Amino acid sequence: MVRVPDLTDPTPWPRFASSAVSEGVRSMLAFQLFVEVDSLGALNLYSKTPRAFDQESEDIGSGVAAHASLALANAQKQGQL
Structure with a gap:
Protein backbone atom coordinates (compact mmCIF):
# COMPACT_ATOMS: atom_id res chain seq x y z
CA MET A 1 0.00 0.00 0.00
CA VAL A 2 1.25 3.47 -0.88
CA ARG A 3 -0.34 6.67 0.36
CA VAL A 4 0.79 10.02 -1.05
CA PRO A 5 -0.90 12.77 0.99
CA ASP A 6 0.01 15.61 -1.39
CA LEU A 7 1.52 15.16 -4.82
CA THR A 8 2.90 18.70 -4.72
CA ASP A 9 5.32 17.55 -2.00
CA PRO A 10 8.54 15.79 -3.11
CA THR A 11 7.90 12.17 -4.11
CA PRO A 12 10.01 9.32 -5.52
CA TRP A 13 8.09 9.84 -8.80
CA PRO A 14 8.53 13.52 -9.73
CA ARG A 15 7.46 13.16 -13.38
CA PHE A 16 4.33 11.20 -12.48
CA ALA A 17 3.48 13.62 -9.65
CA SER A 18 3.90 16.63 -11.91
CA SER A 19 1.64 15.12 -14.58
CA ALA A 20 -0.97 14.10 -12.01
CA VAL A 21 -1.02 17.58 -10.43
CA SER A 22 -1.41 19.17 -13.87
CA GLU A 23 -4.56 17.03 -14.27
CA GLY A 24 -5.90 18.18 -10.90
CA VAL A 25 -4.87 15.19 -8.76
CA ARG A 26 -3.49 16.12 -5.34
CA SER A 27 -3.48 12.86 -3.33
CA MET A 28 -3.23 9.17 -4.08
CA LEU A 29 -3.77 5.82 -2.39
CA ALA A 30 -2.58 2.64 -4.14
CA PHE A 31 -2.96 -1.05 -3.31
CA GLN A 32 -1.18 -3.95 -4.98
CA LEU A 33 -3.59 -6.64 -6.16
CA PHE A 34 -2.13 -10.08 -5.58
CA VAL A 35 -3.05 -13.64 -4.69
CA GLU A 36 -0.32 -15.60 -2.90
CA VAL A 37 2.77 -14.69 -4.96
CA ASP A 38 1.05 -13.64 -8.21
CA SER A 39 0.84 -9.89 -8.77
CA LYS A 77 -8.73 -18.90 -14.13
CA GLN A 78 -12.12 -19.03 -15.83
CA GLY A 79 -10.63 -17.48 -18.96
CA GLN A 80 -8.03 -20.24 -19.12
CA LEU A 81 -10.56 -23.10 -18.95
Missing part, protein backbone atom coordinates in the same frame (compact mmCIF):
# COMPACT_ATOMS: atom_id res chain seq x y z
CA LEU A 40 -2.33 -9.02 -10.67
CA GLY A 41 -2.06 -5.25 -10.90
CA ALA A 42 -3.05 -2.35 -8.69
CA LEU A 43 -6.07 -0.52 -7.34
CA ASN A 44 -5.26 3.19 -7.50
CA LEU A 45 -7.44 5.86 -5.90
CA TYR A 46 -6.97 9.55 -6.64
CA SER A 47 -8.40 12.74 -5.16
CA LYS A 48 -8.41 16.40 -6.11
CA THR A 49 -8.14 17.16 -2.38
CA PRO A 50 -4.75 17.07 -0.65
CA ARG A 51 -4.59 14.66 2.32
CA ALA A 52 -7.91 13.11 1.29
CA PHE A 53 -6.97 9.60 2.44
CA ASP A 54 -6.55 8.59 6.08
CA GLN A 55 -6.22 5.38 8.10
CA GLU A 56 -9.89 4.58 7.58
CA SER A 57 -9.38 4.92 3.82
CA GLU A 58 -6.47 2.48 4.04
CA ASP A 59 -8.55 -0.01 6.04
CA ILE A 60 -11.51 0.11 3.66
CA GLY A 61 -9.26 0.10 0.60
CA SER A 62 -7.38 -2.95 1.85
CA GLY A 63 -10.65 -4.88 2.07
CA VAL A 64 -11.76 -3.78 -1.38
CA ALA A 65 -8.34 -4.66 -2.82
CA ALA A 66 -8.48 -8.14 -1.26
CA HIS A 67 -11.88 -8.82 -2.80
CA ALA A 68 -10.80 -7.37 -6.15
CA SER A 69 -7.70 -9.61 -6.12
CA LEU A 70 -9.79 -12.73 -5.62
CA ALA A 71 -12.31 -11.71 -8.26
CA LEU A 72 -9.58 -10.94 -10.79
CA ALA A 73 -7.70 -14.19 -10.08
CA ASN A 74 -10.91 -16.21 -10.49
CA ALA A 75 -11.76 -14.40 -13.73
CA GLN A 76 -8.30 -15.22 -15.08
Whole structure:
Protein backbone atom coordinates (compact mmCIF):
# COMPACT_ATOMS: atom_id res chain seq x y z
CA MET A 1 0.00 0.00 0.00
CA VAL A 2 1.25 3.47 -0.88
CA ARG A 3 -0.34 6.67 0.36
CA VAL A 4 0.79 10.02 -1.05
CA PRO A 5 -0.90 12.77 0.99
CA ASP A 6 0.01 15.61 -1.39
CA LEU A 7 1.52 15.16 -4.82
CA THR A 8 2.90 18.70 -4.72
CA ASP A 9 5.32 17.55 -2.00
CA PRO A 10 8.54 15.79 -3.11
CA THR A 11 7.90 12.17 -4.11
CA PRO A 12 10.01 9.32 -5.52
CA TRP A 13 8.09 9.84 -8.80
CA PRO A 14 8.53 13.52 -9.73
CA ARG A 15 7.46 13.16 -13.38
CA PHE A 16 4.33 11.20 -12.48
CA ALA A 17 3.48 13.62 -9.65
CA SER A 18 3.90 16.63 -11.91
CA SER A 19 1.64 15.12 -14.58
CA ALA A 20 -0.97 14.10 -12.01
CA VAL A 21 -1.02 17.58 -10.43
CA SER A 22 -1.41 19.17 -13.87
CA GLU A 23 -4.56 17.03 -14.27
CA GLY A 24 -5.90 18.18 -10.90
CA VAL A 25 -4.87 15.19 -8.76
CA ARG A 26 -3.49 16.12 -5.34
CA SER A 27 -3.48 12.86 -3.33
CA MET A 28 -3.23 9.17 -4.08
CA LEU A 29 -3.77 5.82 -2.39
CA ALA A 30 -2.58 2.64 -4.14
CA PHE A 31 -2.96 -1.05 -3.31
CA GLN A 32 -1.18 -3.95 -4.98
CA LEU A 33 -3.59 -6.64 -6.16
CA PHE A 34 -2.13 -10.08 -5.58
CA VAL A 35 -3.05 -13.64 -4.69
CA GLU A 36 -0.32 -15.60 -2.90
CA VAL A 37 2.77 -14.69 -4.96
CA ASP A 38 1.05 -13.64 -8.21
CA SER A 39 0.84 -9.89 -8.77
CA LEU A 40 -2.33 -9.02 -10.67
CA GLY A 41 -2.06 -5.25 -10.90
CA ALA A 42 -3.05 -2.35 -8.69
CA LEU A 43 -6.07 -0.52 -7.34
CA ASN A 44 -5.26 3.19 -7.50
CA LEU A 45 -7.44 5.86 -5.90
CA TYR A 46 -6.97 9.55 -6.64
CA SER A 47 -8.40 12.74 -5.16
CA LYS A 48 -8.41 16.40 -6.11
CA THR A 49 -8.14 17.16 -2.38
CA PRO A 50 -4.75 17.07 -0.65
CA ARG A 51 -4.59 14.66 2.32
CA ALA A 52 -7.91 13.11 1.29
CA PHE A 53 -6.97 9.60 2.44
CA ASP A 54 -6.55 8.59 6.08
CA GLN A 55 -6.22 5.38 8.10
CA GLU A 56 -9.89 4.58 7.58
CA SER A 57 -9.38 4.92 3.82
CA GLU A 58 -6.47 2.48 4.04
CA ASP A 59 -8.55 -0.01 6.04
CA ILE A 60 -11.51 0.11 3.66
CA GLY A 61 -9.26 0.10 0.60
CA SER A 62 -7.38 -2.95 1.85
CA GLY A 63 -10.65 -4.88 2.07
CA VAL A 64 -11.76 -3.78 -1.38
CA ALA A 65 -8.34 -4.66 -2.82
CA ALA A 66 -8.48 -8.14 -1.26
CA HIS A 67 -11.88 -8.82 -2.80
CA ALA A 68 -10.80 -7.37 -6.15
CA SER A 69 -7.70 -9.61 -6.12
CA LEU A 70 -9.79 -12.73 -5.62
CA ALA A 71 -12.31 -11.71 -8.26
CA LEU A 72 -9.58 -10.94 -10.79
CA ALA A 73 -7.70 -14.19 -10.08
CA ASN A 74 -10.91 -16.21 -10.49
CA ALA A 75 -11.76 -14.40 -13.73
CA GLN A 76 -8.30 -15.22 -15.08
CA LYS A 77 -8.73 -18.90 -14.13
CA GLN A 78 -12.12 -19.03 -15.83
CA GLY A 79 -10.63 -17.48 -18.96
CA GLN A 80 -8.03 -20.24 -19.12
CA LEU A 81 -10.56 -23.10 -18.95
